[in-house]
Amino acid sequence: MDSGKQRRFAKRGxxxxxxxxxxxxxxxxxxxxxxxIFILLLICVFLFKEAAGFLPGxxxxxxxxxxxxxxxxxxxNVAVDGHTRLGSALNIGYFAELNATSKAEQQQLFSxxxxxxxxxxxxxxxxxxxxxxxxxxxxxGEKLAEAEQDLAGADLDPARQASLxxxxxxxxxxxxxxxxxxxxxxxxxxxxxxEALAGDEVWEGQNLVADDREAVAEAICDQFExxxxxxxxxxxxxxxVREKKAERTPQLAGFKEAVTAFRxxxxxxxxxxxxxxxxxxxxxxxxIAAESAPKRKAALLAGAEATNDLxxxxxxxAAAEAVVVAAPPYDEVAEGFYAETxxxxxVVADLRKEIDAAVEALPATGELADPxxxxxxxxxxxxxxxxxxxxxxxxxxxxxxxxxEPYPQVKSFLVFLIxxxxxxxxxxxxFYGLMPLFTGSLLISMIALVVSVPFALGAAIYVNQMASxxxxxLIKPAIEFIQAIPSVVLGFFGIMVLGTLLRDVSQVSWLAxxxxxxLQERLNILNAGLLLAFMAVPTIFTLCEDAxxxxxxxxxxxxxALGATRMQTILRIIVPTALSGIIAAVLLGFGRIIGETMVxxxxxxxxxxxxxxxxxxxxxxxxxxxMTGIIAQETGEVDRGSLHWRALFMVxxxxxxxxLAVNWGAQIxxxxxxxxxx
Amino acid sequence: MMKGAHQWGATNHQPQLNNKMxxxxxxxxxxxxxxxxxxxxxxYKLMIKGSDTLGAKLVPQLAEAYKEAGNDxxxxxxxxxxxxxxxxxxxGTSELGMSSRGHKDKEADKFTxxxxxxxxxxxxxxxxxxxxxxxxxxxxxxxxxxxxIFTGDITDWSEVGGPAGEISAYTRNTSSGTxxxxxxxxxxxxxxxSNTQKMAxxxxxxxxxxxxxxxxxxVGLAYTKAxxxxxxxxxxxxxxxxxxxxxxxxxxxxxxxxxxxxGEAGKFLAWATSAAAAGKVVERVGFIPLKK
Numbered sequence: 001m002d003s004g005k006q007r008r009f010a011k012r013g014x015x016x017x018x019x020x021x022x023x024x025x026x027x028x029x030x031x032x033x034x035x036x037i038f039i040l041l042l043i044c045v046f047l048f049k050e051a052a053g054f055l056p057g058x059x060x061x062x063x064x065x066x067x068x069x070x071x072x073x074x075x076x077n078v079a080v081d082g083h084t085r086l087g088s089a090l091n092i093g094y095f096a097e098l099n100a101t102s103k104a105e106q107q108q109l110f111s112x113x114x115x116x117x118x119x120x121x122x123x124x125x126x127x128x129x130x131x132x133x134x135x136x137x138x139x140x141g142e143k144l145a146e147a148e149q150d151l152a153g154a155d156l157d158p159a160r161q162a163s164l165x166x167x168x169x170x171x172x173x174x175x176x177x178x179x180x181x182x183x184x185x186x187x188x189x190x191x192x193x194x195e196a197l198a199g200d201e202v203w204e205g206q207n208l209v210a211d212d213r214e215a216v217a218e219a220i221c222d223q224f225e226x227x228x229x230x231x232x233x234x235x236x237x238x239x240x241v242r243e244k245k246a247e248r249t250p251q252l253a254g255f256k257e258a259v260t261a262f263r264x265x266x267x268x269x270x271x272x273x274x275x276x277x278x279x280x281x282x283x284x285x286x287x288i289a290a291e292s293a294p295k296r297k298a299a300l301l302a303g304a305e306a307t308n309d310l311x312x313x314x315x316x317x318a319a320a321e322a323v324v325v326a327a328p329p330y331d332e333v334a335e336g337f338y339a340e341t342x343x344x345x346x347v348v349a350d351l352r353k354e355i356d357a358a359v360e361a362l363p364a365t366g367e368l369a370d371p372x373x374x375x376x377x378x379x380x381x382x383x384x385x386x387x388x389x390x391x392x393x394x395x396x397x398x399x400x401x402x403x404x405e406p407y408p409q410v411k412s413f414l415v416f417l418i419x420x421x422x423x424x425x426x427x428x429x430x431f432y433g434l435m436p437l438f439t440g441s442l443l444i445s446m447i448a449l450v451v452s453v454p455f456a457l458g459a460a461i462y463v464n465q466m467a468s469x470x471x472x473x474l475i476k477p478a479i480e481f482i483q484a485i486p487s488v489v490l491g492f493f494g495i496m497v498l499g500t501l502l503r504d505v506s507q508v509s510w511l512a513x514x515x516x517x518x519l520q521e522r523l524n525i526l527n528a529g530l531l532l533a534f535m536a537v538p539t540i541f542t543l544c545e546d547a548x549x550x551x552x553x554x555x556x557x558x559x560x561a562l563g564a565t566r567m568q569t570i571l572r573i574i575v576p577t578a579l580s581g582i583i584a585a586v587l588l589g590f591g592r593i594i595g596e597t598m599v600x601x602x603x604x605x606x607x608x609x610x611x612x613x614x615x616x617x618x619x620x621x622x623x624x625x626x627m628t629g630i631i632a633q634e635t636g637e638v639d640r641g642s643l644h645w646r647a648l649f650m651v652x653x654x655x656x657x658x659x660l661a662v663n664w665g666a667q668i669x670x671x672x673x674x675x676x677x678x
Numbered sequence: 679m680m681k682g683a684h685q686w687g688a689t690n691h692q693p694q695l696n697n698k699m700x701x702x703x704x705x706x707x708x709x710x711x712x713x714x715x716x717x718x719x720x721x722y723k724l725m726i727k728g729s730d731t732l733g734a735k736l737v738p739q740l741a742e743a744y745k746e747a748g749n750d751x752x753x754x755x756x757x758x759x760x761x762x763x764x765x766x767x768x769x770g771t772s773e774l775g776m777s778s779r780g781h782k783d784k785e786a787d788k789f790t791x792x793x794x795x796x797x798x799x800x801x802x803x804x805x806x807x808x809x810x811x812x813x814x815x816x817x818x819x820x821x822x823x824x825x826x827i828f829t830g831d832i833t834d835w836s837e838v839g840g841p842a843g844e845i846s847a848y849t850r851n852t853s854s855g856t857x858x859x860x861x862x863x864x865x866x867x868x869x870x871x872s873n874t875q876k877m878a879x880x881x882x883x884x885x886x887x888x889x890x891x892x893x894x895x896x897v898g899l900a901y902t903k904a905x906x907x908x909x910x911x912x913x914x915x916x917x918x919x920x921x922x923x924x925x926x927x928x929x930x931x932x933x934x935x936x937x938x939x940x941g942e943a944g945k946f947l948a949w950a951t952s953a954a955a956a957g958k959v960v961e962r963v964g965f966i967p968l969k970k
Binding site: 634 | 791792811857891
């Protein structure tokens with residue numbers, strides 16, 4: 001700006017608070033920038049303030065859990081939980097063995113039902129219309145028959161006779177009109193069914209041999225013609241299955257008895273725990289009531305103030321009087337718990353004996369015909385030692401348990417940070433353990449990164465180094481446009497299209513070797529990861545492209561001048577030089593993914609459990625929940641200021657810290673390596 | 679619109695009007711235009727907030743029917759979960775509340791503290807239907823088995839008489855009244871197993887169960903006609919509106935008001951809970967009207 005212009009600009013702008021226009025604009029822009037920083041600080045303060053109350057509150061909650069004896073009950077309950085899992089494995093094994101002789105037939109029946117359902121889906125429209133027409137048809141027929149009967153009967157009064165006669169043609173007309181339409185619809189449905197059965201779509205995922213497929217198809221066709229009765233093929237199969245099961249039951253009576261004995265062995269333990277559970281629960285309710293009693297009293301008194309009705313006021317004052325503000329009888333109830341430890345030890349000793357006896361009576365794994373039964377029995381035997389150990393631990397912990405021992409602060413923090421359970425809105429005790437959500441978020445983000453980085457990086461290298469200008473002008477905006485797709489739209493796409501597609505593909509038989517296939521859930525980690533990968537591509541692509549752009553032209557020229565090929569220059573010179581920027585891009589992409597909410601809320605499946613990593617890569621087929629998802633799902637419902645509310649803010653704080661760390665890391669990497677770059 | 683108003687102003691006055699007058703005319707006509715919708719909406723506006731079980735279909739359709747019956751009232755219905763029924767009533771931002779559960783003591787306390795009285799009105803019966811995929815051969819489960827499935831004690835269909843296969847149990851999310859009600863009615867108040875999947879709504883549960891042969895879930899009666907699902911009978915009791923009292927997993931739905939409702943709110947409430955036409959709407963939506 002030349003000085004004359006500047007002067008003119010300044011002269012004209014003098015007026016408001018003695019500021020020149022240029023100054024005003026400068027302050028305005030500066031103000032905007034500092035406002036952004038101020039709001040960021042405000043958000044941080046708000047986040048920390050709301051989350052701050054969590055740790056003391058959480059600690060108080062866990063203290064209450066201990067003092068009321070709920071902790072004691074949970075210690076004893078370990079014996080029951082482990083036993084339930086073992087019993088479940090045994091039971092599954094037993095039924096697998098029971099069904100072993102009719103497995104193929106059951107599979108056929110299952111396929112029949114599944115295919116029938118899909119076929120029904122294809123002809124739902126005409127079937128609905130047919131139903132309506134049939135109703136009209138039968139109604140008209142009934143009315144006609146009734147009227148004819150009345151007319152044929154003894155003396156009617158003439159007026160009624162006339163009206164009946166007048167109505168007859170109407171009914172006949174309806175019948176005449178509806179009948180051909182029914183026939184037409186029936187034909188159309190039959191055609192639709194035949195067409196669907198001829199196609200491959202309805203058979204997907206059903207491993208049937210050609211003969212079975214034919215039988216199923218025939219049974220389905222017949223089912224549509226005569227819906228009321230079971231097709232003889234189906235009825236025959238059902239009878240066969242029933243017969244085989246009946247035949248097998250006495251053979252497996254020993255097995256069954258052992259399973260039942262094992263499962264019943266836990267009864268005395270349950271009977272012991274059940275009254276303790278009630279006592280602990282009641283004590284905790286009392287503790288909560290006692291805590292809120294002063295508030296409740298104050299509320300009633302304030303209510304009495306507020307009302308003008310004298311009777312109402314008296315009633316409220318009396319109610320306020322009746323509120324007890326007294327400490328709950330912790331020590332007294334705890335004495336009862338201590339007294340039960342010996343009894344617990346005794347029932348556990350009995351339980352051991354009964355388990356041993358039941359295990360003796362179980363058939364050897366080799367005797368079983370069914371592979372799944374063998375597998376479950378093997379699983380049972382392998383877990384048995386662990387369970388016995390857990391019983392020892394439970395007894396020892398029950399003996400050591402003291403209700404008045406203070407709950408360690410550090411431990412209450414760890415319960416949040418590495419706790420495996422997130423149970424809210426519970427009628428027993430709310431647990432806020434971050435791990436299931438954290439692992440879910442992390443796993444989904446990792447999948448997204450693994451998928452998106454090669455695509456984004458490849459695209460960036462191509463666009464930056466190899467593409468013609470026309471290609472660049474097409475590819476860059478196209479990839480950047482992905483960012484404009486609202487994530488809720490992607491979420492719906494994930495539910496409706498990608499989820500169904502993934503599951504259908506996973507059921508194709510020659511893909512069964514892929515770990516985790518066939519997928520049972522439509523909403524799972526893989527689905528969410530793929531969608532997030534799609535969302536992360538533009539971020540990583542743009543930043544990678546920038547990083548490649550920042551590599552000085554001299555490097556490339558030098559390499560080419562020394563005789564390197566184009567490819568060598570790109571892979572050996574340009575990409576390594578831009579590596580810092582690329583790593584930063586990946587980190588920022590990660591930050592983008594882990595904070596994404598809508599897609600994971602809709603698509604991840606909402607299962608608050610640490611994914612079962614024992615499945616290896618197959619773990620991606622499981623449903624999970626995420627940190628962002630839980631905040632979105634639960635914030636709306638919780639009481640402001642409650643512990644649950646604060647727990648959600650803590651989760652938010654963890655997310656915030658992760659994002660902060662990731663961004664900070666990206667900045668450091670950029671700064672450290674840029675020195676080499678320039 | 680601006681232009682039209684300008685012309686109107688101009689044609690109704692002498693052509694020698696000065697600019698100022700013209701401007702004033704424009705302003706006046708604009709004012710009239712702005713005021714018109716305000717005059718038209720002078721009819722009474724009834725605000726109803728709370729449970730999405732009631733607010734998604736039942737109350738909006740009742741409102742339509744109520745208007746058709748010749749009542750000049752407009753409605754604002756917001757359905758964001760039963761908890762919001764009480765917070766809005768307390769704040770005075772709604773006249774009637776909808777809830778799929780009874781009120782908690784804590785909630786009643788807040789009203790008492792503010793010198794108000796919370797009044798409960800039964801709206802209808804709701805049955806929670808336990809649904810499975812049409813391909814599932816199981817037709818009946820005992821309450822104990824349902825408890826086992828949703829608490830995670832039972833994990834395989836073969837344990838309840840089906841073919842081998844891992845059970846996928848779908849539940850509502852924790853903010854839903856149905857989540858809590860099902861826990862109380864069918865699960866002995868035990869906690870949901872960590873293997874259950876929390877879905878955003880009835881429709882989503884029906885959809886997932888309808889496409890997953892190993893799925894099981896629960897939905898309100900209104901959603902049992904979704905594709906690909908069938909209802910289980912519980913302890914031998916079919917999901918039959920006529921026998922709602924026998925079916926173990928059923929509950930009452932409520933309206934709430936501050937004090938006995940008067941005026942338009944009172945009229946609507948009396949109509950919605952007793953008129954025959956309202957009963958038909960209740961049935962059509964999939965709930966069960968109160969017996970008279």
